[in-house]
Amino acid sequence: MIGHALEPLLRPIGFNWQIAVALIPGMAAREVAVAALGTVYSIEGGKEAADQIGQVLAQKWTLATALSLLVWYIFAPQCASTLAVIRRETGGAKWMVVTFLYMLALAYVASFLTFNLAQALGLH
Numbered sequence: 167m168i169g170h171a172l173e174p175l176l177r178p179i180g181f182n183w184q185i186a187v188a189l190i191p192g193m194a195a196r197e198v199a200v201a202a203l204g205t206v207y208s209i210e211g212g213k214e215a216a217d218q219i220g221q222v223l224a225q226k227w228t229l230a231t232a233l234s235l236l237v238w239y240i241f242a243p244q245c246a247s248t249l250a251v252i253r254r255e256t257g258g259a260k261w262m263v264v265t266f267l268y269m270l271a272l273a274y275v276a277s278f279l280t281f282n283l284a285q286a287l288g289l290h
Contacts, residue, residue: 169206179238179277180231189238195245230284237280241273 168190169183176186184206192199200219207226209218223232243249243266253262 178281179274180228180234180281181238181277182226182231184226185231185235189242193243193246196239199239228285229289230281233284233289234277234281238273238277241269241276243269243273 169187172186172189173181173183176182181189184203187206188199188202191202203223204215204219207219207222209215209222227235249262249266252265253259256262
């Protein structure tokens with residue numbers, strides 16, 4: 167339900183509800199997003215899972231979406247533990263919130279530009 171609620175907000179950057187679902191646990195640690203994608207796309211675990219997830223994503227996503235997600239993770243807010251350290255080191259929540267919102271906005275704008283440029287170049 168959360169993924170479907172976030173999808174309209176994330177559609178302009180090429181993300182579907184499955185990616186929206188993966189972004190949420192990805193805040194705990196970025197590598198968790200890969201496991202979440204595996205779960206959302208119903209991929210069995212084990213050694214073959216890495217190959218399977220690559221094949222499934224290649225079929226389900228366009229190159230523009232994949233590039234947009236890569237750019238998202240370049241600029242997106244760091245994991246929750248990093249935000250907690252910012253809060254501890256700065257002595258309050260102000261800079262943690264500023265950092266989170268700034269990086270979230272930067273990630274969205276960069277992903278938006280990447281997705282739309284890739285589509286304009288025909289990388290569907």
